[in-house]
Amino acid sequence: MHILIVEDEVKTANYLAKGLTENGFVVDIVHNGADGLFNARETKYDLLITDIMLPKLDGWAIVEKLREEDMKVPILILTARDEVNERVKGLELGADDYLVKPFSFAELLARVKALLRRGTNKQVVMIEIADLKVNLLQNKVQRNDKKINLTPKEFNLLVLLAKSHGELLSRTYIAEQVWGINFDTDTNIVDVAIRRLRQKIDYDFEKKLIHTIRGAGYVLEDRG
Amino acid sequence: MFWKTEVKNQPERSWSITNKLTNLYTCAIFGIFIIIALVLYFLLFKLIHTAEKQYLIDEIHILRTLLQQHSSDLRSLSQEVNAVPAALKNASYHYYVKILDNQNNLLMQTPQMDKLHINNFPTITNSWEKTIHYSSNELGQKYMLMTGPIAFDNRGNVSKVAQIALDVSFQEQLIKKYRNYIVILLLLVVASTFLLSRAITKRGLRRLYDLVKMTENIIKPPFLQSQINIIDWPKELTPVGIAYNNMVKRLDDTFSRLSHSISELAHELRTPINNLMGEAELVLNKPRTSVEYEKVINSSLEEYSRLSTVIDNILFLARTDNPSTVLQKQKLNAYPEISKIAEYCELAASEKGIEIEISGEAEVWADKDLFYRTIYNLLDNALKHCRQNGKVLVNFMQCNEWSIIKIADTGRGIEEKHLQFIFEPFYRIKDINNAHEKTLGLGLGLSIVKSIMNLHEGKIEVQSEVNVGTTFSLYYPVVN
Numbered sequence: 001m002h003i004l005i006v007e008d009e010v011k012t013a014n015y016l017a018k019g020l021t022e023n024g025f026v027v028d029i030v031h032n033g034a035d036g037l038f039n040a041r042e043t044k045y046d047l048l049i050t051d052i053m054l055p056k057l058d059g060w061a062i063v064e065k066l067r068e069e070d071m072k073v074p075i076l077i078l079t080a081r082d083e084v085n086e087r088v089k090g091l092e093l094g095a096d097d098y099l100v101k102p103f104s105f106a107e108l109l110a111r112v113k114a115l116l117r118r119g120t121n122k123q124v125v126m127i128e129i130a131d132l133k134v135n136l137l138q139n140k141v142q143r144n145d146k147k148i149n150l151t152p153k154e155f156n157l158l159v160l161l162a163k164s165h166g167e168l169l170s171r172t173y174i175a176e177q178v179w180g181i182n183f184d185t186d187t188n189i190v191d192v193a194i195r196r197l198r199q200k201i202d203y204d205f206e207k208k209l210i211h212t213i214r215g216a217g218y219v220l221e222d223r224g
Numbered sequence: 225m226f227w228k229t230e231v232k233n234q235p236e237r238s239w240s241i242t243n244k245l246t247n248l249y250t251c252a253i254f255g256i257f258i259i260i261a262l263v264l265y266f267l268l269f270k271l272i273h274t275a276e277k278q279y280l281i282d283e284i285h286i287l288r289t290l291l292q293q294h295s296s297d298l299r300s301l302s303q304e305v306n307a308v309p310a311a312l313k314n315a316s317y318h319y320y321v322k323i324l325d326n327q328n329n330l331l332m333q334t335p336q337m338d339k340l341h342i343n344n345f346p347t348i349t350n351s352w353e354k355t356i357h358y359s360s361n362e363l364g365q366k367y368m369l370m371t372g373p374i375a376f377d378n379r380g381n382v383s384k385v386a387q388i389a390l391d392v393s394f395q396e397q398l399i400k401k402y403r404n405y406i407v408i409l410l411l412l413v414v415a416s417t418f419l420l421s422r423a424i425t426k427r428g429l430r431r432l433y434d435l436v437k438m439t440e441n442i443i444k445p446p447f448l449q450s451q452i453n454i455i456d457w458p459k460e461l462t463p464v465g466i467a468y469n470n471m472v473k474r475l476d477d478t479f480s481r482l483s484h485s486i487s488e489l490a491h492e493l494r495t496p497i498n499n500l501m502g503e504a505e506l507v508l509n510k511p512r513t514s515v516e517y518e519k520v521i522n523s524s525l526e527e528y529s530r531l532s533t534v535i536d537n538i539l540f541l542a543r544t545d546n547p548s549t550v551l552q553k554q555k556l557n558a559y560p561e562i563s564k565i566a567e568y569c570e571l572a573a574s575e576k577g578i579e580i581e582i583s584g585e586a587e588v589w590a591d592k593d594l595f596y597r598t599i600y601n602l603l604d605n606a607l608k609h610c611r612q613n614g615k616v617l618v619n620f621m622q623c624n625e626w627s628i629i630k631i632a633d634t635g636r637g638i639e640e641k642h643l644q645f646i647f648e649p650f651y652r653i654k655d656i657n658n659a660h661e662k663t664l665g666l667g668l669g670l671s672i673v674k675s676i677m678n679l680h681e682g683k684i685e686v687q688s689e690v691n692v693g694t695t696f697s698l699y700y701p702v703v704n
Binding site for chain 1: 522525526528529532533535536537540552564565567568569571572574575593596597600604
């Protein structure tokens with residue numbers, strides 16, 4: 001997967017590139033809007049991550065020009081300004097997602113993966129991780145062939161974790177995806193939800209699947 | 225950052241009120257004076273001129289009468305013709321007479337007459353009384369000339385005429401002097417009007433200058449010191465004075481709130497930064513295991529996210545405090561929307577054994593995102609202050625022009641002395657029993673709710689009873 005980062009702040013660009021590379025992406029960095037537009041036109045990227053305030057050409061203009069030229073590359077906007085109007089403007093111009101600084105890297109990664117998945121659009125019916133089976137059609141969950149009863153929200157939470165298994169999900173992202181709460185809340189609530197899910201999914205089994213990453217979020221994976 | 229102290233110079237073409245008023249007064253007085261002076265001047269001119277003319281006509285009538293009385297004996301006129309200049313030496317009118325027959329032959333004349341070299345006497349007509357010529361000589365003397373019949377023959381034709389030259393130099397001088405006086409007077413009047421009106425205007429605008437000076441002084445807080453005493457102010461300026469005092473008071477309030485908030489904010493940032501610095505320094509003191517490094521970095525992450533939350537909230541508050549923020553208002557059905565938030569909060573509630581009860585029916589015109597945040601903040605607040613196994617009641621109703629949402633908890637309640645401050649940013653009630661301050665949040669939640677309600681032109685009310693509970697009531701205006 002090939003990602004272009006357009007970001008004039010060198011430190012930010014470098015840590016983003018480092019993190020994404022470590023997660024298996026191929027990353028190009030440019031530091032101004034004009035180069036960003038040029039590269040996006042010349043190379044076929046799978047994703048474009050762009051800042052708004054950029055020298056030479058701002059992020060809005062890049063999105064606008066690419067969409068005018070019918071380039072369908074997914075675009076994730078990063079910005080330090082989160083005026084509601086700006087968010088709307090960005091999405092109206094044709095950006096696919098919008099992330100406000102400061103953000104956690106886990107959150108960026110989750111969104112990047114979600115955007116990349118969006119294109120493939122494969123209908124998943126069954127997710128299997130170790131001995132966990134999640135049937136998305138019948139809303140059924142089994143572990144070690146034992147049926148587990150979950151509330152609808154718990155089921156949604158499990159599906160979210162299972163679909164992006166192996167990926168770190170931040171509390172904010174989880175709150176947004178499961179409860180539609182898109183502002184900062186007391187994230188203890190997510191912790192409570194995870195703890196209850198754990199009681200049902202992990203408590204009675206030796207192999208634990210849901211793991212806490214301190215200060216970052218949660219991940220569901222088979223750690224052997 | 226908040227105050228611009230630099231003063232922009234006034235545009236060059238703008239005049240001060242004093243100058244404007246002074247100039248207008250001066251122009252008005254100047255105009256009135258000119259009109260009066262012109263009228264008086266022309267009246268005087270006309271009076272003198274009429275008197276002179278009448279004098280000439282009278283003289284001709286005298287000559288004619290004399291001739292008639294003395295059966296056309298020219299000698300009878302000699303006294304009138306010759307003696308007059310001498311007799312009237314000191315009088316204002318000097319005149320010279322010439323008697324001619326109808327052939328224009330000179331019959332008689334005042335001795336000095338030929339020295340005057342006057343040759344443009346009007347010819348005799350029927351309207352001789354109205355025909356006047358003027359003549360002036362190189363000595364600067366001016367004469368008014370008239371020709372009149374003094375004798376008629378049997379058929380009624382003119383047989384003798386008199387040509388009279390009246391010396392009007394004196395009168396001309398008089399008029400000239402009068403004109404000069406007027407000009408001098410005019411200059412004096414303009415100058416004194418200018419100075420006087422300037423002084424009067426300055427005096428009249430004294431309160432305005434006071435106001436200007438006061439306004440210039442309000443650079444430094446506390447502003448309350450620059451309140452104006454408006455008791456002896458003129459009627460026109462009293463509203464300005466009152467408005468000014470109100471503004472100063474508001475500035476003072478805002479500024480003290482602002483500086484309070486800023487110091488609270490700085491304080492809020494100081495704690496996590498202190499933790500970050502201390503931990504990083506300590507861990508770098510000597511070589512550590514990677515587990516220890518990881519622990520510090522993880523702890524740092526927690527502090528960073530705390531910092532990030534503070535910044536987010538501050539920014540959010542700043543934005544909702546700005547009245548020009550654009551709202552995306554829509555009609556929301558209270559029950560499902562509030563249930564959605566409550567469902568999220570329920571997780572935290574059930575931890576404390578608290579039950580959330582929702583009831584009522586209402587439609588709310590609000591910005592959806594901001595509505596969620598309002599409800600969340602109040603629910604969160606209620607859950608934090610509710611007792612174990614308590615209850616949080618959410619009730620809403622439609623009441624005339626308001627959609628009202630009440631969120632009540634069965635908590636410790638808030639003491640009356642705190643009630644007026646709870647919407648201030650960073651205001652937290654210090655609770656000795658509740659040592660872990662972190663669970664109480666940043667003290668921004670209610671300020672945010674209040675500014676959101678302000679944006680919606682709604683209001684928020686709070687009622688509280690110690691050890692019984694607290695109820696927050698949100699009033700959203702109904703939009704037709």
